[in-house]
Amino acid sequence: MKKLLTRLLGVALAIGMCLGAVSCSNTSDKTENNGSDGSFKVGAIYINSQNDTSGYTFAHHNGITKAMDSLGMSTKDDLFIVDNVPEDDEKVKAAIDTLAGKGCNIIFGISFGYINAFDEAAKEYPDIIFSHATGYLSNDTNFNNYFGRIYQARYLAGIAAGYKSVELGNNNVGYVSAWGTEYAETCSGINAFTLGVQSVNPDATVHVYELQTWGDNEKERQAAQILIDTYDCCVIAQHCDSAQPQLVAAEKGVFGCGYNSDMSVDAPDAHLTAPVWNWNVYYQLAIETAKNTPADFMSKVGNYYGGLSEGFVDISPLSDKVPAAASTAIDTAREYMVNGKWDVFSGVALTFDANGACTSEDKALKTNDGQEIVAAGGASVDDGVITGSMNYFVEGVVQEQ
Amino acid sequence: MGFHLVRKTDIKIWQIALYYLAGIAVSLILGAVLLTSLEINAVDYYKDMFTAGLIGNRFPAKTIENFFVSFVPLLITSLALALSFKMRFWNIGGEGQFIIGALTSSVIALKCPNMNPFLILLLMVITGMVFSGITGLAIAFLKTKFNTNETLATLMINYIALYVIRFIGDTKADWNFFLREDSVRPKFASFEENARMPYIDIGGYHLQFSVIFTVLIAFGIWFYLKYTKQGYEISVVGDSSKTAKYAGMNVNKIVLRTMFISAAMIGLAGAFTASSSAGVSANITNNVGWTGIIVAWLSKLSIPGIVVASFLISILQYGCRIASASYPSIDSHFADLLQGIILFSVLAADFLANYKIVRRKETDNA
Numbered sequence: 065m066k067k068l069l070t071r072l073l074g075v076a077l078a079i080g081m082c083l084g085a086v087s088c089s090n091t092s093d094k095t096e097n098n099g100s101d102g103s104f105k106v107g108a109i110y111i112n113s114q115n116d117t118s119g120y121t122f123a124h125h126n127g128i129t130k131a132m133d134s135l136g137m138s139t140k141d142d143l144f145i146v147d148n149v150p151e152d153d154e155k156v157k158a159a160i161d162t163l164a165g166k167g168c169n170i171i172f173g174i175s176f177g178y179i180n181a182f183d184e185a186a187k188e189y190p191d192i193i194f195s196h197a198t199g200y201l202s203n204d205t206n207f208n209n210y211f212g213r214i215y216q217a218r219y220l221a222g223i224a225a226g227y228k229s230v231e232l233g234n235n236n237v238g239y240v241s242a243w244g245t246e247y248a249e250t251c252s253g254i255n256a257f258t259l260g261v262q263s264v265n266p267d268a269t270v271h272v273y274e275l276q277t278w279g280d281n282e283k284e285r286q287a288a289q290i291l292i293d294t295y296d297c298c299v300i301a302q303h304c305d306s307a308q309p310q311l312v313a314a315e316k317g318v319f320g321c322g323y324n325s326d327m328s329v330d331a332p333d334a335h336l337t338a339p340v341w342n343w344n345v346y347y348q349l350a351i352e353t354a355k356n357t358p359a360d361f362m363s364k365v366g367n368y369y370g371g372l373s374e375g376f377v378d379i380s381p382l383s384d385k386v387p388a389a390a391s392t393a394i395d396t397a398r399e400y401m402v403n404g405k406w407d408v409f410s411g412v413a414l415t416f417d418a419n420g421a422c423t424s425e426d427k428a429l430k431t432n433d434g435q436e437i438v439a440a441g442g443a444s445v446d447d448g449v450i451t452g453s454m455n456y457f458v459e460g461v462v463q464e465q
Numbered sequence: 466m467g468f469h470l471v472r473k474t475d476i477k478i479w480q481i482a483l484y485y486l487a488g489i490a491v492s493l494i495l496g497a498v499l500l501t502s503l504e505i506n507a508v509d510y511y512k513d514m515f516t517a518g519l520i521g522n523r524f525p526a527k528t529i530e531n532f533f534v535s536f537v538p539l540l541i542t543s544l545a546l547a548l549s550f551k552m553r554f555w556n557i558g559g560e561g562q563f564i565i566g567a568l569t570s571s572v573i574a575l576k577c578p579n580m581n582p583f584l585i586l587l588l589m590v591i592t593g594m595v596f597s598g599i600t601g602l603a604i605a606f607l608k609t610k611f612n613t614n615e616t617l618a619t620l621m622i623n624y625i626a627l628y629v630i631r632f633i634g635d636t637k638a639d640w641n642f643f644l645r646e647d648s649v650r651p652k653f654a655s656f657e658e659n660a661r662m663p664y665i666d667i668g669g670y671h672l673q674f675s676v677i678f679t680v681l682i683a684f685g686i687w688f689y690l691k692y693t694k695q696g697y698e699i700s701v702v703g704d705s706s707k708t709a710k711y712a713g714m715n716v717n718k719i720v721l722r723t724m725f726i727s728a729a730m731i732g733l734a735g736a737f738t739a740s741s742s743a744g745v746s747a748n749i750t751n752n753v754g755w756t757g758i759i760v761a762w763l764s765k766l767s768i769p770g771i772v773v774a775s776f777l778i779s780i781l782q783y784g785c786r787i788a789s790a791s792y793p794s795i796d797s798h799f800a801d802l803l804q805g806i807i808l809f810s811v812l813a814a815d816f817l818a819n820y821k822i823v824r825r826k827e828t829d830n831a
Contacts, residue, residue, distance in 0.1 A: 113796040129793075139793055146790045148797040152749075153655060154742035158531045162790050165522040177652055180645075247649065 104355045106132065107168030109159045110147040111175040119305050121147070123324055124174045124197070127343025131351055134344075144168055151177020153184075160185045164192055170354040172347070173197065182207065193354045193361050198249070200452065202367050210346050213371030215256035215450060216401050217339035218301075219408045220379045220394050221321040222260020223416065224336045225299040226268060227390040228319050229261065230418075235268045237261055238297030240287040240309045244274040244463055248454040253303050255458045256408045257321075262460050263414045264393065271295045272457070273465045279305040287465070288312035288320075295464060299336070310335055319385055326380035336386050337379045345376045369447060373402045392420030409450065411442030431456040467825040473818075481818045488814025492807040499803075503794055510788055510795075514803075517780060518787035526670035528787070534741055535751060536779040537679045538563070538734040542757035543775050544686050545730035547766045551690070552703045552723050554608070556601070558619025559754025561626035562728045565600055566593035566735025568630055571745045574660035575642055582659045586674075586740060589660065593736030594729040601728020602721060609717040623754065631747045643745070655744045662741035675737040682730070687768040699723055756782075759808065763815070781807060 108128055112121035129139045137143075144166045146159035156178045163171050164185075170193040173182050179199040186194045186207035199209040225237055239257060243250040258270040273287040284302070288309035291297045293316075300320040302309040307330035313320035314334035322330070322338035346368055353364045370376030382391055393416040400406040406414070406424070413427040426441035437456070438445060445454075457463065497507035512520065517532060519525050542559050549556040570593035577585055600622060607613040633643050637651045645654045664671040690696035698719045701709045706716050734753070739745050760778055764770025785800035 113798060114793060115796050115798075143793045144790050145793050145796075146786075150746070150748050151652070152746035153653075153744055154534070154746065155748060158534075159790075161524065161527040161531055162518065162787055165518060165524045165528055166791060167521075167523050176650060179648075180652070180655065 107163030130344035131347035156181035210368035226264025238291030389420035484818035492810035514788035541734035561623035566732025570736035597732025598729030605724035
């Protein structure tokens with residue numbers, strides 16, 4: 065027994081010596097490296113790894129590094145990341161403590177489930193700004209949330225899909241969605257896409273297949289197969305993480321609209337366009353404000369909900385599979401939304417003809433079981449509905465699963 | 466021609482220390498090669514890692530606090546596992562017993578929001594220990610009664626417990642009081658203030674009661690094994706259950722009792738963790754049920770050895786994670802890799818220190 069104990073003390077000694085050697089060695093401190101004045105540090109908490117090559121974390125990491133680059137900050141020295149943090153309050157709290165200890169001035173959390181840990185941390189660390197994506201909590205001084213009008217981009221993608229369905233003479237459009245009416249985020253996406261499709265092809269039906277999970281490659285694949293084989297869909301849109309639905313569309317010789325990144329890379333023969341986030345637009349605003357005027361962060365940035373007009377959301381470049389008239393139509397619709405002249409969930413419907421010319425008419429916004437949401441000519445629903453309480457499908461949506 | 470292993474008999478302590486040093490040095494050099502290939506200064510990285518980021522930290526007290534939050538469950542679990550391993554009862558169900566302890570104690574925490582803090586903590590601990598202990602007892606019963614394989618039984622309970630807690634965490638329903646009511650998406654609820662681990666404030670550092678209790682538990686187990694009749698019985702059963710039988714010991718009773726204590730202690734660790742995290746989650750075990758096995762064997766089931774080894778492994782785990790936060794190109798997978806290299810080297814060093822590889826002569830084969 066004594067021998068074993070001493071052996072373990074040996075380990076302790078060994079590690080202690082390494083430690084001593086390491087701390088004695090005279091090396092340059094991290095903050096003294098070039099390209100950094102060390103005065104402002106950015107922290108980020110990711111749900112996956114920053115070394116991912118696609119997907120949600122990848123998009124955010126790209127956004128943060130791009131924003132820091134254009135602000136002339138060093139992503140090597142002034143960016144601190146804790147990755148693979150599950151949506152578990154204790155783990156998120158530990159990650160926040162780590163980043164706070166490193167001296168971060170602003171900490172971003174990209175996953176919804178970080179919400180309560182961020183809320184508590186904002187009280188505990190009043191001199192650090194906390195910024196939480198997709199959430200709904202905030203305070204008046206150092207805690208905001210950020211998200212965007214991705215539904216606007218989905219409407220534009222819907223226009224492209226609508227033209228494709230007209231060209232193919234097939235009124236069935238498919239939509240692989242993580243969730244359905246349970247979450248306003250997925251629900252508003254399906255509705256906006258459908259309204260976009262119908263602005264070009266009023267006879268079209270959008271068949272929705274609900275996965276009931278945010279990410280599952282195999283389920284995403286099966287859903288797309290069912291939509292094509294059973295419901296004869298000619299365009300497959302998606303609200304899920306991987307490019308599987310686009311790959312299936314390519315295999316089956318139909319077309320598709322991806323999500324999050326330009327999935328023409330994955331399925332060049334099938335992909336039309338994808339709604340995308342330009343997270344760097346928000347990150348640049350947030351970091352710049354937090355760096356220069358931290359006291360005014362909540363009045364200048366606040367709870368951020370950017371859209372097409374801020375350049376925060378958009379669609380990826382139209383592929384050559386998209387009929388030419390779509391480009392004109394999309395430009396018109398985008399311009400309307402950028403100018404604030406019109407928005408998707410209002411009592412005014414846009415219609416595009418075969419050449420892409422636009423006419424607008426007053427038309428009530430109705431659910432697919434006939435209830436009126438917005439009267440003809442009425443103003444758009446509140447942002448709170450789009451982000452929080454939308455739980456119905458509009459006319460033209462059929463939920464298949 | 467062949468090779469065989471011979472146990473070294475005359476190995477000195479300083480020689481063992483040398484082996485360990487060499488093992489760690491090799492792993493650090495390997496890590497340094499990897500770090501350099503990623504254009505990272507290995508010395509800076511190791512400095513951050515072995516000090517758990519304490520140098521230049523704005524909130525060092527927080528770092529130490531979080532370290533203890535991960536150290537406490539590992540130490541208790543390793544001690545509990547060692548207890549059953551000493552008896553040659555292969556309890557590899559630490560994960561499951563931990564979850565059972567955490568989950569059942571959280572029922573008390575969530576259902577009694579107005580109870581006195583010390584009373585609720587006591588109740589939580591008892592609940593966690595009893596339910597987890599009964600699980601262990603049931604498996605020991607099957608072993609003593611039907612001679613079932615306890616390795617498989619404990620292993621399977623791990624997965625049952627894991628999927629139960631995942632199911633609870635993912636299912637929004639009226640009966641599910643484990644989840645927050647104010648969240649649309651399913652999310653585990655936090656405990657009220659009364660169910661959170663109390664602490665002593667030492668100049669901004671919060672010393673949680675669980676840390677103090679854990680030290681006492683370690684002393685208790687050491688004393689139990691070394692100076693009590695029951696502790697002696699455990700080691701006799703471990704050496705040979707037949708000897709124990711001839712000596713007039715009731716082997717079944719010892720197995721049942723020890724396994725109950727072992728599982729109950731892991732349940733206690735679960736209850737402590739739930740209380741100090743102010744809630745449960747599917748990741749609550751932090752893999753201590755598995756890491757505890759490594760700790761117990763690395764320290765050859767010696768209680769003081771377990772204290773030292775679990776402390777060092779916690780620093781390694783915690784430090785790896787913290788160091789990776791400083792470098793945007795380093796993610797937690799790399800931290801895990803480095804941790805794995807170091808652990809593997811230590812185990813290899815331990816092996817080489819105790820055994821030598823001898824070439825077998827032709828004549829020996831006959």
